Amino acid sequence: MSTLSLLPLESRTRRRRWVPATILILLVAFALIGPWVFASPFAQDLSRYLEPPSLTEPLGRDEYGRSVVSRLAHATRLSLVLASLSVATALLLGTTLGTMAAWRGGWLDSVLRGISESFVAMPALLIVLLFAALAADGSLWALYAGLALAQWVEYFRVVRARAALILGSPAVEAAELLHLGRLHVVRRHLLPELRPLLLTLASLGMVTAILAMSTLGFIKVGLQPPRAELGLMITEAFPHYDAAPWLALAPVVVLFALTVSLLGLRRKEDSR
Template sequence: MSTALHELSATPAPTGAAVHRPRRRSRARRACAAALALLVGFALVGPLVLGDPAAQDLSRFLEPPSWGEPLGTDDYGRSVLTRLAHATRLSLVLAVLCVATALVLGATTGVLAAWRGGWVDAVLRGVSEIFVALPALLVVLLVAALASGGSLVAIYVGIALAQWVEYFRVVRARAGLVLGSPAVEAAGLLGLGRLHVVRRHLLPDLRPLLTTLASLGMVTSVLAMSTLGFVKVGLEPPRAELGLMITESFPFYDVAPWMVLGPVGVLFVLTVSLLGLRDGEDAA
């Protein structure tokens, strides 16, 4: 009894900073979730109520921000706010499609390689090493350059192909450990089947890793698409896209700085929000 009391008294009490740190992380995570929800709402509702992003009115050339146009107009008299709403929706939809495709492809091939082994594992590892040897942006540029006219499908395929290898390598390594665990061996001896192993052992273990990778993949997809538009390899005008909007604003940055504030602000908030949610998951 005295020994237990001595050990309890010797245990250092948590400091004030240690107590408040999880609370600050929780607040930061809620703030990131709220900012992301506002962006998603803007992307969903904005294009429905703001009209055509390609509508031109040359009489409104480079109008400054006003009550009617909070972000002003561009060099063709187009509403910057309207174009920003359509560009945000395009970036988010493309990012979700790219991440979903890369996650399904990478997780499926990763589990298959870990489960089957042998020549299947060797072939899939060889293919993944080819993609690892090539810079991800180069893969996207090659696929986008092969498609004429800035094809949205080509950009989607390029970004998904550049990302699937991350899921494959992580899932293959983790699934190998899970499939070799005593619990999975016991399930095999009991004849519970592969579906039981996937549902009760693989999915619960892989879910946190896949969630974190998906958060990073969303950021990567949005930034990759914006980079392609910035270097004029991605989508072509008059389509509204964040990177393309930044490029179009460069000749007028000294007389119409409001043109660049919107797309840069959306990219910044989207990146910080997704990374903040990922940090919150890791901390938990």
């Protein structure tokens, strides 16, 4: 009886886990396929000023007569690609330095901890803002560097603390006594223990990076027009909210969907 009563609950839980993954897959497909299907996001046609949605233009046209759905697809792709690159860089840098600090200890650990604490003392968004402000032309590379440097410290601190416990475990001590080598320790002991933590941090880091980009675009400090970016699209649509509410609503919905799907994946990893 108890097993039968648990089956519906497990089924509902499994379905709930698939929902964020499905949303994310649809957004990725939209970001990849949309730019090839719809018109150029930069092509202007002032005769189609604030054109309402139609079959050919599902989200209508903006104040410059540009295709909103095309700009939304490009903005979604930009957010996903830039966030993925910055998170991958931060993960690689933070994991490598955190493992080195836990393994070597001594002066190297002290130096790396001092550097990490200086980054922790500054808000992450401030670091991104400083890098974005340094690039007056709204350079993608400046924004990428700021996002990566703002996040690496999270991976460093988590990996350093966890790796120190793993490296001091009896299993690792036995591997060292048997002279199995550091590659064996990393492959068989460190990576299996660190992988769930890194996946959780990466999912949360994607959300942080996407929201940071949108926040900077919203205040027109990050990427600059005519580039299609979610935060910029919201800002540009505000003056026309009464006449064309779909202009601001579309990027807000995409931002919400990205956040919900990535946070849903994070909860999935946490439950393992």
